[in-house]
Amino acid sequence: MKQLCSGIIFSIAAIGLGMPTLTYANQQPKPNVTILATGGTIAGSSKSSTDTTNYAAGSLSIQTLFDAVPNLKEVANVTGKQIANVDSNDITADILLTLSKTANTLLNGDQQGVVITHGTDTLEETAFFLSLTINNKKPVVLVGAMRPATAISADGPMNLFEAVTLAGSKHAVDRGVMVVLNDRIASAYYVTKTNAVVNDTFKAIEQGYLGLFVNGQPKFFYTPAKPIGQVYFDTSKLKSLPRIDIIYIHQDQDDVLLQAALKAGAKGIVIDATGNGNMPKPLEKVVNELSNKGIPVVITSRTGSGYVSDKSYGISSGFLNAQKSRILLQLAIATGANHKQITEYFDKQR
Numbered sequence: 001m002k003q004l005c006s007g008i009i010f011s012i013a014a015i016g017l018g019m020p021t022l023t024y025a026n027q028q029p030k031p032n033v034t035i036l037a038t039g040g041t042i043a044g045s046s047k048s049s050t051d052t053t054n055y056a057a058g059s060l061s062i063q064t065l066f067d068a069v070p071n072l073k074e075v076a077n078v079t080g081k082q083i084a085n086v087d088s089n090d091i092t093a094d095i096l097l098t099l100s101k102t103a104n105t106l107l108n109g110d111q112q113g114v115v116i117t118h119g120t121d122t123l124e125e126t127a128f129f130l131s132l133t134i135n136n137k138k139p140v141v142l143v144g145a146m147r148p149a150t151a152i153s154a155d156g157p158m159n160l161f162e163a164v165t166l167a168g169s170k171h172a173v174d175r176g177v178m179v180v181l182n183d184r185i186a187s188a189y190y191v192t193k194t195n196a197v198v199n200d201t202f203k204a205i206e207q208g209y210l211g212l213f214v215n216g217q218p219k220f221f222y223t224p225a226k227p228i229g230q231v232y233f234d235t236s237k238l239k240s241l242p243r244i245d246i247i248y249i250h251q252d253q254d255d256v257l258l259q260a261a262l263k264a265g266a267k268g269i270v271i272d273a274t275g276n277g278n279m280p281k282p283l284e285k286v287v288n289e290l291s292n293k294g295i296p297v298v299i300t301s302r303t304g305s306g307y308v309s310d311k312s313y314g315i316s317s318g319f320l321n322a323q324k325s326r327i328l329l330q331l332a333i334a335t336g337a338n339h340k341q342i343t344e345y346f347d348k349q350r
């Protein structure tokens with residue numbers, strides 16, 4: 001279908017998951033950028049323009065996001081694909097695999113960059129997953145918003161404009177998968193959501209930002225540098241990801257939840273431990289028993305930052321938090337790694 005809208009020509013066609021594709025045709029030589037839309041608050045709407053917590057995430061279409069930012073056509077030839085339209089808490093392994101495969105195909109073709117619109121709650125998990133599964137120097141940029149599109153001073157339109165600009169920028173090449181929110185450019189590998197409500201929520205406390213936006217232009221602080229321990233997994237033949245559960249440690253804890261997770265089919269466990277990877281003594285013993293049976297148990301820190309060093313139990317995660325360790329463990333198991341190889345993947349993070 002072709003139609004005219006605000007002087008821009010676009011077409012709508014069906015794609016993979018039965019969602020629409022939309023293309024803004026443009027006369028001038030501009031970078032080709034595809035936006036893969038998945039929902040989130042950036043596509044959220046509320047009855048009240050001041051309500052920033054009680055709203056429906058993933059309720060506006062990619063078309064509505066485009067219409068809110070007519071300037072997009074000035075910086076790129078933008079194509080949009082609606083991959084999903086959900087709150088990011090409902091992002092599934094299927095959606096992750098679809099995003100990875102679609103982005104790889106687009107970047108191996110004529111697209112200079114890919115933008116993924118996403119809810120912020122689990123954005124870092126998708127961003128980390130893509131940073132482990134896209135082996136291409138072209139930019140991949142994840143973007144979201146903290147205020148729904150219907151709010152006064154919604155942050156989504158500017159965030160989207162900056163994400164598309166970044167994905168089409170030659171300065172963004174070979175910087176890994178990136179996250180853009182609130183004018184800041186962060187590495188997907190390190191960044192995490194640190195605040196439940198404010199706009200300035202994505203931070204990498206130790207590693208810092210890669211750069212920021214000034215007057216719509218990306219300014220980078222560093223020449224491209226690879227994260228330590230960067231590994232790649234080929235998702236092209238993957239159809240599913242194994243169940244991995246995260247267990248949160250507290251005082252006086254036994255192994256009931258851990259055993260329940262295994263009974264439910266978990267192929268590995270992430271233990272979000274205290275301090276730099278500590279837990280009650282009886283649990284240490286259980287972790288060692290599981291390791292002897294070949295079940296990987298990765299130890300992270302519930303403090304939210306810092307480092308988990310070598311322990312006499314489990315596999316230490318180094319700098320990776322629990323949710324990112326879960327993704328790495330899923331990919332390692334899905335691609336057939338044994339206990340020794342899994343340990344090596346995590347050793348590389350340290």
Ligand SMILES: NC(=O)C[C@H](N)C(=O)O
Binds near residue numbers: 041087119120145
């Ligand atoms: N700011 C947001 O996008 C939060 C929303 N619950 C989501 O992750 O989809």
